[in-house]
Amino acid sequence: MEQPGNLFVVAAPSGAGKSSLVKALRSFDARVYPSVSHTTRAPRGQEKHGREYFFASEQEFDAMVANNAFVEWANVHGKRYGTSKKGIQDRLANGEDVLLEIDYQGALQVRESFPQAVLIFILPPSWEELRSRLENRGEDAPEVIELRMKNAEEEMAQVGEFDFVIINELFESALFDLKAIIHAQRLKIASQRRLRSDVFESLNLS
Numbered sequence: 001m002e003q004p005g006n007l008f009v010v011a012a013p014s015g016a017g018k019s020s021l022v023k024a025l026r027s028f029d030a031r032v033y034p035s036v037s038h039t040t041r042a043p044r045g046q047e048k049h050g051r052e053y054f055f056a057s058e059q060e061f062d063a064m065v066a067n068n069a070f071v072e073w074a075n076v077h078g079k080r081y082g083t084s085k086k087g088i089q090d091r092l093a094n095g096e097d098v099l100l101e102i103d104y105q106g107a108l109q110v111r112e113s114f115p116q117a118v119l120i121f122i123l124p125p126s127w128e129e130l131r132s133r134l135e136n137r138g139e140d141a142p143e144v145i146e147l148r149m150k151n152a153e154e155e156m157a158q159v160g161e162f163d164f165v166i167i168n169e170l171f172e173s174a175l176f177d178l179k180a181i182i183h184a185q186r187l188k189i190a191s192q193r194r195l196r197s198d199v200f201e202s203l204n205l206s
């Protein structure tokens with residue numbers, strides 16, 4: 001049977017820079033597939049249905065919940081977001097690496113179903129910088145920014161639940177850390193495979 005792919009979960013408070021890091025990662029590493037979530041929030045800026053998100057009505061989201069179609073879902077900043085089983089299960093089964101960019105509640109649910117998932121938390125360097133990134137992004141109304149800043153406190157309190165923490169101060173340095181975690185996980189899996197391989201046996205190393 002094909003070795004299943006790795007599942008990476010990246011969580012962070014809104015504005016810490018996870019989408020920017022994951023987008024940059026993809027330009028170096030086409031082997032990691034970023035899952036596209038479903039959400040009940042409205043598209044913002046240049047977002048396209050099926051690219052950043054599958055934008056769903058409340059009824060459509062309800063139906064997916066009722067049909068047990070999500071690996072995880074959560075209420076985040078007053079809207080619902082979820083990762084569909086369909087979007088990731090086949091890829092993992094085919095040995096592809098999948099990356100979820102989701103909130104901490106979803107990350108902890110994923111760990112229940114996929115204990116081998118690698119959970120990564122991205123922190124901003126300071127509260128001031130987090131606010132300034134949300135403001136400079138220019139995508140959210142002031143009240144939405146306030147809500148996201150308030151929720152960031154609860155989110156950051158969960159950092160201890162994660163396998164790795166990256167501080168996204170200098171972008172290139174944070175990207176380096178993210179690449180290193182992914183590389184280390186692949187090396188670990190490849191080493192485990194070698195430990196089970198015939199080559200080991202023939203070298204009398206097992």
Ligand SMILES: Nc1ncnc2c1ncn2[C@@H]1O[C@H](COP(=O)(O)OP(=O)(O)OP(=O)(O)O)[C@@H](O)[C@H]1O
Nearest residue numbers: 013014015016017018019020133137168169170171
């Ligand atoms: N290291 C960094 N230094 C300065 N600005 C950054 C850095 N990383 C990201 N940014 C900027 O901060 C803003 C927020 O980043 P991004 O949209 O990637 O955050 P996010 O964590 O994905 O937020 P959300 O959860 O709301 O989608 C963007 O304008 C991005 O260009």
Ligand SMILES: Nc1nc2c(ncn2[C@@H]2O[C@H](COP(=O)(O)O)[C@@H](O)[C@H]2O)c(=O)[nH]1
Nearest residue numbers: 014037073074076081082083101102103106
């Ligand atoms: N639990 C989940 N959280 C998700 C998912 N997709 C995105 N998110 C998180 O929501 C917030 C807000 O995102 P935004 O695009 O509206 O700024 C952010 O923390 C995302 O990581 C998901 O499928 N499940």
